[in-house]
Amino acid sequence: MPVFTLPAVAVVAVLMVFPVVFTLYMSVHSWYASSLTSPEFVGLANFKRAFVDDERFRNALWLTIYFTVLATALQLVLGVAVALLLNRPFRGKGVMRAIFLLPMVATPVAIALVWMMMYNPTLGVMNYLVGLVGLGPYNWVSNAAIVIPALAVVDTWEWTPLITLITLAGLATLPVEPYESAQIDGASTPQMFRHITLPLLRPTIVVAVLFRAIDCLKTFDIIYVMTQGGPGTATETLNIFLYLQAFAFFNIGFASAVVVVYFLILLVMSVGLMITRQKTSWQ
Amino acid sequence: MAVTARRLGNRLAFAGFLFLLMVPTLFFFYWMISLSLKTDVDNLANPPVLIPRDLTLKNYAYVFQSSPLPRFAVNSVVVGVGSTALALILGVPAGYGIARSRRYGLALLILVARITPALSFLIPWFLLFQQLGLSNTYHALIISHLIIGLPLVMWIMMGFFEGVHPDLEDAALIDGCSRFGSFLRVALPLTRPGIVVSGILAFIFSWNNLIFAVVLAGPRLQTLPVAVFNVMSFEQINWGPLAAAALLITAPVLLLTLLVQRHIVASLAAGGLKG
Numbered sequence: 321m322p323v324f325t326l327p328a329v330a331v332v333a334v335l336m337v338f339p340v341v342f343t344l345y346m347s348v349h350s351w352y353a354s355s356l357t358s359p360e361f362v363g364l365a366n367f368k369r370a371f372v373d374d375e376r377f378r379n380a381l382w383l384t385i386y387f388t389v390l391a392t393a394l395q396l397v398l399g400v401a402v403a404l405l406l407n408r409p410f411r412g413k414g415v416m417r418a419i420f421l422l423p424m425v426a427t428p429v430a431i432a433l434v435w436m437m438m439y440n441p442t443l444g445v446m447n448y449l450v451g452l453v454g455l456g457p458y459n460w461v462s463n464a465a466i467v468i469p470a471l472a473v474v475d476t477w478e479w480t481p482l483i484t485l486i487t488l489a490g491l492a493t494l495p496v497e498p499y500e501s502a503q504i505d506g507a508s509t510p511q512m513f514r515h516i517t518l519p520l521l522r523p524t525i526v527v528a529v530l531f532r533a534i535d536c537l538k539t540f541d542i543i544y545v546m547t548q549g550g551p552g553t554a555t556e557t558l559n560i561f562l563y564l565q566a567f568a569f570f571n572i573g574f575a576s577a578v579v580v581v582y583f584l585i586l587l588v589m590s591v592g593l594m595i596t597r598q599k600t601s602w603q
Numbered sequence: 604m605a606v607t608a609r610r611l612g613n614r615l616a617f618a619g620f621l622f623l624l625m626v627p628t629l630f631f632f633y634w635m636i637s638l639s640l641k642t643d644v645d646n647l648a649n650p651p652v653l654i655p656r657d658l659t660l661k662n663y664a665y666v667f668q669s670s671p672l673p674r675f676a677v678n679s680v681v682v683g684v685g686s687t688a689l690a691l692i693l694g695v696p697a698g699y700g701i702a703r704s705r706r707y708g709l710a711l712l713i714l715v716a717r718i719t720p721a722l723s724f725l726i727p728w729f730l731l732f733q734q735l736g737l738s739n740t741y742h743a744l745i746i747s748h749l750i751i752g753l754p755l756v757m758w759i760m761m762g763f764f765e766g767v768h769p770d771l772e773d774a775a776l777i778d779g780c781s782r783f784g785s786f787l788r789v790a791l792p793l794t795r796p797g798i799v800v801s802g803i804l805a806f807i808f809s810w811n812n813l814i815f816a817v818v819l820a821g822p823r824l825q826t827l828p829v830a831v832f833n834v835m836s837f838e839q840i841n842w843g844p845l846a847a848a849a850l851l852i853t854a855p856v857l858l859l860t861l862l863v864q865r866h867i868v869a870s871l872a873a874g875g876l877k878g
Contacts, residue, residue: 324700324786325709328693328757332712335724335750342727353730402624410617418864419628425860425867427811429828430849433835434635437842445634445651477627485868538720541813545832559720566726567818579723586718594714 346576353570366577377578379553380561383468387557388536391472391479396529398476399483404513406484407491420481428478428541435474436461436546461547464554471555474542479535483528490524491517523596530593534586558582638846639663646842662843666851669844675830678741682816682826683809685745690752690805695798698760699786703769710761713754721814724750729818739821747815752805759804763797764790800866807856827852 347366349359370377406416423431438446439460447457460470498516507515540559543549549556549564556564562582565575638646642659645652666672701709728747732738767790775785791798816826825833831848860867 322700323783324696325704325706328697328753329709329712331693331749332716332753335746336716336719338731339724339727342730343723405624406621410621412618412621414865416621416625417868418861419625421860421864421867422632422857423628425807425811425856427828427849427853427856429811429813429832430635430853433831433845433849434631434638437638437846438631438634443647443649443651445653448651477631481628489868534718538718540721544813545835559722562720562722563814566722567729572726572730575726579720579726582720583723586720587715590714590718 343576343579346573347580348577349573351573353566353572359573362573366574367581369574370577370581376553376556377561380556380558383555384537384557384559387468387472387475387539388533390469391475391536391539392529392533394472394476395480395483395532396525399480399528400487400525402480403484403487403491404517407488417485420485423478424482426478429545431474431478432542432545435542439470462551464551467547467551467554471539471543471546474546475536475539478542479532483525483532486524486528487521490521494520526596527593530589530596534589534593537586537589635846635850638842639850641843643843662847663851665844666848670830670834670848672827672830672848672851675825675827678820678824679810679826679828681741682744682748683806685741686748686752686809687802687806689745689749690756691798691802694753694756694801695760695791696786698757699764699790701757702761702764710758713757716750716754717758721750725815725818732819738819739824741824743819744816744824744826747819748809748812751808751812755805755808756801759801760794760797763794767793796866800863803859803863804867807859810856 346359348361348363350362350365351357351359406413438444441447441457441459441462444460446460450456450458458466458470461467494517498520499512502512502516538559539557540563543555543557543560544563547555549560558578562575562578565571565578637655639662640658640660641652641655642657642661645655645657697709701707725747728743729738732743737743771793772785772789775789776782780788810826811828812826813828813832816824816829817832820826820829831852834848835845
């Protein structure tokens with residue numbers, strides 16, 4: 321069997337081993353890509369800088385968590401609600417699925433570009449639309465106070481359909497027997513939902529949400545195209561912060577330490593994902 | 604009579620409700636298309652012109668005149684096809700190997716590649732490619748896009764090969780087929796939908812990728828998303844051509860998706876559902 325897996329594993333390993341070794345080495349060194357001197361060993365100074373001295377890093381960490389929690393929660397609630405409402409056979413289900421797929425696969429640069437035009441404070445259609453119900457006008461992406469929610473809306477627009485489609489697929493695999501016996505026992509529809517549907521659906525939803533949370537933590541394209549971290553540092557999430565440290569300031573040593581911290585956060589989330597997946601698995 | 608009327612009413616209500624749920628998605632794409640087809644006057648009107656009065660293709664003409672769009676499209680296609688082909692050649696057999704040997708420790712490697720932020724690979728690679736004289740080449744772009752496509756193909760194909768009952772292959776093995784022969788003649792044909800879907804998804808994610816090409820490609824090798832990102836400026840309001848460019852770069856992936864949407868939904872669900 322190794323014949324089949326070996327080439328792919330070797331390629332992935334080669335692609336990943338160098339970055340891992342390089343990053344671990346650099347994270348305890350001070351080195352600028354623009355400098356001619358060789359890296360200087362500084363111990364844990366880069367990590368100390370991140371957690372103690374650098375307010376910008378802590379700002380980035382906080383913004384990343386804020387964006388992730390907000391976007392994931394919105395998508396979870398909307399996505400599951402829509403799936404429950406659509407969980408019945410109807411004509412046009414295929415068309416609906418096809419339409420729901422489009423936001424997920426559309427090119428993020430194109431999505432971000434059109435949202436920027438829609439968010440334009442004077443001529444954008446968003447202020448016109450919220451104006452119809454008596455709200456606004458807002459400065460959306462140029463107002464530091466609401467720019468993260470504005471970006472979370474874009475992410476939610478993109479990814480809520482994924483939660484809906486996954487939940488619908490999960491609903492389709494639910495067994496009928498529990499419902500039949502509950503009906504015989506005289507259970508009401510809300511009771512059946514609360515005590516049968518939700519528990520059975522939980523593994524599906526938990527896994528979908530953790531995957532979304534991990535991807536939200538890594539969101540780059542939308543933010544980079546729409547705000548590039550601004551206004552000020554109001555949308556400088558970890559990924560943007562990292563990009564600036566590496567490719568604007570060439571501070572490779574510090575950037576590598578940030579990568580280590582960033583990766584550990586994602587790793588903890590993923591281990592959580594694997595554990596919940598096994599614990600909640602009912603098959 | 605009354606019963607049918609009520610049923611019809613219910614149906615209409617549900618259809619209306621369904622439409623309402625899809626409004627955010629539909630309106631966005633409607634707005635993108637309408638911005639690209641409206642005149643400057645209509646695009647800059649306040650309140651916005653929701654239903655265009657006169658349509659024009661001027662914005663599209665402008666995009667083609669003012670930028671070498673076809674050349675960037677060639678870059679996107681070369682990188683997308685190259686990385687997808689490599690991902691399939693390496694990833695399909697790997698998915699088969701993992702599914703048959705049940706060594707899911709290897710799947711863990713895929714998961715790690717899946718969760719790691721692109722930038723953590725990109726910083727070391729960028730410096731390495733520079734040292735090797737590979738920066739600003741197709742090779743660098745194709746190799747970097749492989750880190751997205753390969754885990755995707757392995758993951759999806761793993762699921763598809765698990766769905767092929769081992770008995771089918773055992774029959775081939777008893778009849779004197781080699782392991783490789785049964786992979787080639789039995790398992791592979793049965794999982795053709797998986798190969799198509801994982802290939803298309805790998806291509807789409809390569810096509811859509813911004814960050815790798817921003818860092819690794821010079822002006823000559825820019826992919827479409829980078830080219831569009833570079834000409835973007837919201838200060839001078841030039842919405843028609845921008846919307847036209849946005850539509851042009853995303854239209855190919857939207858069409859590909861519609862072509863195989865049924866299978867894509869199944870794979871997405873499998874990715875999230877597997878116990």
